[in-house]
Amino acid sequence: MNTSATLVKNLAxxxxxxxxxxxxxxxxxxxxxxxxxxxxxxxIARELDIPASEVYGTATFYxxxxxxxxxxxxxxxxxxxxxxxxxxxxxxxxxxxMLKIDVGETTPDGTFSLLQTNCLGxxxxxxxxxxxxxVYTDLTPEKVRGILSQYLTKNKxxxxxxx
Amino acid sequence: xxxxYQLKRAxxxxxxxxxxxxxxxxNINRPPHELINELISSELKGxxxxxxxxxxxxxxSAEVKSDIKYVICNADEGEPGTFKDREILSLVxxxxxxxxxxxxxxxxxxxxxxxxxGEYFFLKPELNKAISEFEHYCKEINLDFTxxxxxxxGAYICGEETALFESMEGKRxxxxxxxxxxxxxxxxxxxxxxxxxxxxxxxxxxFTYGAKxxxxxxxxxxxxxxxxxVSGDTPKPGIYELELGMSLTDFVNDFGDGDTKxxxxxxxxxxxxxxxxxxxxxxxxxxxxIGISLPTGGSMMLFNSSRSMFNVLDNYLEFxxxxxxxxxxxxxxxxxxxxxxxxAVKTGEKNAQHxxxxxxxxxxxxxxxxxxxxxxxxxxxxxxxxxxxxxxxY
Ligand SMILES: Cc1cc2nc3c(=O)[nH]c(=O)nc-3n(C[C@H](O)[C@H](O)[C@H](O)COP(=O)(O)O)c2cc1C
Ligand code: SF4
Ligand code: FES
Numbered sequence: 001m002n003t004s005a006t007l008v009k010n011l012a013x014x015x016x017x018x019x020x021x022x023x024x025x026x027x028x029x030x031x032x033x034x035x036x037x038x039x040x041x042x043x044i045a046r047e048l049d050i051p052a053s054e055v056y057g058t059a060t061f062y063x064x065x066x067x068x069x070x071x072x073x074x075x076x077x078x079x080x081x082x083x084x085x086x087x088x089x090x091x092x093x094x095x096x097x098m099l100k101i102d103v104g105e106t107t108p109d110g111t112f113s114l115l116q117t118n119c120l121g122x123x124x125x126x127x128x129x130x131x132x133x134x135v136y137t138d139l140t141p142e143k144v145r146g147i148l149s150q151y152l153t154k155n156k157x158x159x160x161x162x163x
Numbered sequence: 164x165x166x167x168y169q170l171k172r173a174x175x176x177x178x179x180x181x182x183x184x185x186x187x188x189x190n191i192n193r194p195p196h197e198l199i200n201e202l203i204s205s206e207l208k209g210x211x212x213x214x215x216x217x218x219x220x221x222x223x224s225a226e227v228k229s230d231i232k233y234v235i236c237n238a239d240e241g242e243p244g245t246f247k248d249r250e251i252l253s254l255v256x257x258x259x260x261x262x263x264x265x266x267x268x269x270x271x272x273x274x275x276x277x278x279x280x281g282e283y284f285f286l287k288p289e290l291n292k293a294i295s296e297f298e299h300y301c302k303e304i305n306l307d308f309t310x311x312x313x314x315x316x317g318a319y320i321c322g323e324e325t326a327l328f329e330s331m332e333g334k335r336x337x338x339x340x341x342x343x344x345x346x347x348x349x350x351x352x353x354x355x356x357x358x359x360x361x362x363x364x365x366x367x368x369x370f371t372y373g374a375k376x377x378x379x380x381x382x383x384x385x386x387x388x389x390x391x392x393v394s395g396d397t398p399k400p401g402i403y404e405l406e407l408g409m410s411l412t413d414f415v416n417d418f419g420d421g422d423t424k425x426x427x428x429x430x431x432x433x434x435x436x437x438x439x440x441x442x443x444x445x446x447x448x449x450x451x452x453i454g455i456s457l458p459t460g461g462s463m464m465l466f467n468s469s470r471s472m473f474n475v476l477d478n479y480l481e482f483x484x485x486x487x488x489x490x491x492x493x494x495x496x497x498x499x500x501x502x503x504x505x506x507a508v509k510t511g512e513k514n515a516q517h518x519x520x521x522x523x524x525x526x527x528x529x530x531x532x533x534x535x536x537x538x539x540x541x542x543x544x545x546x547x548x549x550x551x552x553x554x555x556x557y
Contacts, residue, residue, distance in 0.1 A: 024313075058334055121282060
């Protein structure tokens with residue numbers, strides 16, 4: 001079995017094989033692999049004994065379930081109203097400038113992907129972003145450069161946390 | 164500035180929760196009908212938006228016969244400008260868990276779920292710790308009730324209760340037709356009580372201090388307190404618990420930066436109130452909130468005179484266009500057309516009269532869309548276009 005298949009099997013063992021467990025399983029795969037490959041979706045369909053089209057249908061509905069290969073750290077910058085008003089564009093420019101990628105792209109070495117997202121629920125500390133599951137608030141161009149440098153260092157040291 | 168404000172601040176929600184064990188034990192030994200009556204006489208209404216009387220909701224579910232029932236806490240909190248449910252779950256999680264278990268006792272449910280938005284994943288470990296401690300105590304007092312967290316994955320529409328059930332059932336988060344209502348047929352088609360995080364926290368207050376304490380706060384039709392998430396052009400953004408029934412003038416005097424041009428009440432799906440209407444607008448239910456119920460309560464976004472209302476509307480419409488589940492045509496196509504339309508007017512490609520067509524389109528969506536998302540786009544659209552028409556054109 002390839003690693004994806006093993007992962008899917010383990011997740012199905014952990015959560016169960018009924019349709020209700022589909023979302024936690026999809027989330028589990030994304031947590032590990034950062035996206036849902038076609039083969040992992042087929043594997044999930046097999047494990048849960050449902051049509052692959054159903055898995056695909058559910059998976060494509062949710063913005064956090066990526067089905068395109070993503071970097072190790074997914075940056076999601078909030079583009080909703082308060083963050084936009086409080087300088088999100090300058091922060092975004094700083095990120096693009098530092099990583100040399102556009103929104104929707106991944107750095108060639110596969111370290112970072114850059115996406116935009118809707119309100120993160122921290123508008124009183126705008127602008128904000130997520131890097132994987134971690135929230136960063138009150139961003140400024142300087143602050144975001146500092147945060148990304150830390151990730152770069154962590155990544156070079158081969159930091160264990162892929163989350 | 165602080166000296167003459169008219170707002171009545173309160174401190175119930177975030178007051179310590181150390182008494183949760185007593186509150187739980189005391190209340191699960193009371194008969195369900197007594198608890199329902201307590202909740203009904205408090206006049207607590209849902210804090211997640213629709214403002215449905217909470218006591219009545221529990222009563223409806225309690226009256227249905229079924230071996231399996233569910234209690235669900237809606238922690239999807241996706242309405243732009245709302246961030247109070249996160250704070251409740253981080254600071255006083257046991258209040259929410261206790262209220263869920265009391266609800267389980269009232270309606271006859273043994274399983275509870277918290278649907279937590281994917282953006283709040285970082286809350287999960289602490290919340291799970293609280294849940295284990297909670298379940299441990301439930302065992303001690305022989306209460307058969309479990310709580311699980313179900314994570315969302317970045318879809319605003321899943322906060323709509325029936326879309327939330329679909330999501331938990333492993334499907335696309337597409338709202339169902341109502342009726343049947345969740346109290347009769349919800350998650351897995353079983354009777355389900357679904358309440359907002361804050362609603363449950365208020366239920367805890369009511370079961371701790373009695374209905375009267377809650378009822379005595381606020382005004383007629385809008386009893387009790389409410390958490391407000393204040394953001395935008397304000398010197399003190401944050402979360403505030405206030406008595407319901409305040410006037411927007413008083414709110415702006417307290418929270419504005421001296422140059423407030425408009426306040427968006429209720430998030431992107433709420434209403435924009437321009438300065439000239441502050442005095443006549445009060446915050447509460449039953450049409451007092453210049454109109455109808457709001458999809459998520461408590462978002463207050465302030466805009467000062469440096470802000471372009473075109474940009475605000477453009478941002479909201481982009482939000483709706485992305486978050487529409489696409490299931491029904493009025494909403495899917497309507498959101499796209501409204502967005503395209505205002506841009507065309509702005510660039511001069513279409514003349515100003517085109518705005519009237521768009522207003523009619525928004526109105527049509529209000530009556531023909533399947534769920535609250537599509538139905539409420541007209542709230543912000545019409546209130547912004549009608550009050551700031553010139554900003555849409557030039
Ligand atoms: C598009 C849309 C999004 C919603 N999002 C939420 C939400 O994030 N949290 C919430 O509690 N209710 C949300 N609601 C309202 C729920 O459908 C439901 O009314 C609420 O959870 C009931 O709880 P309450 O009576 O305690 O307010 C939303 C409704 C709509 C139409
Ligand atoms: S109104 Fe919009 S969100 Fe609601 S069901 Fe229709 S398309 Fe989906
Ligand atoms: S608008 Fe960005 S966190 Fe709410």
